[in-house]
Amino acid sequence: MALMITDECINCDVCEPECPNNAIYQGIHIYEINPQLCTECVGHFDRPQCQEVCPVDCISLHPEYKESKEDLMLKYHHLQKDKVN
Template identity: 50%
Template sequence: MPVVIASDCINCDMCVPECPNDAISMGAKHYQVASDLCTECMGFYEEPACLKVCPIDCMTIAADV
């Protein structure tokens, strides 16, 4: 399942360079993850790289919501 970004994202930009699939981009009000591009970093890292850098933990894996 893809990562989703909650509306409390502060647009800090920390997660963007971490994504091996270029799945994270600016949306209308805050950053968003393209669900068709996010693979939970499978094949690149053991854990979703973006989750580890988000300073306010507003990113979650969709299945966990």
């Protein structure tokens, strides 16, 4: 599953630089995560780095983007391939 940032976000700016896929960006009111780029850090780290650093625990699984670890790994490989091209 991709992750999402909930309304509890305090815009502390710590999650955005931790994302290896550049999936996190400043939205209109709070930070947001592009589900097409989020791999939950699969391929990079054992745990999602944004969740590790979030001081208010406002990053959860996105219910509309259900993906297995295998799906996330395929997405990771696709994103890596796009970086090379």
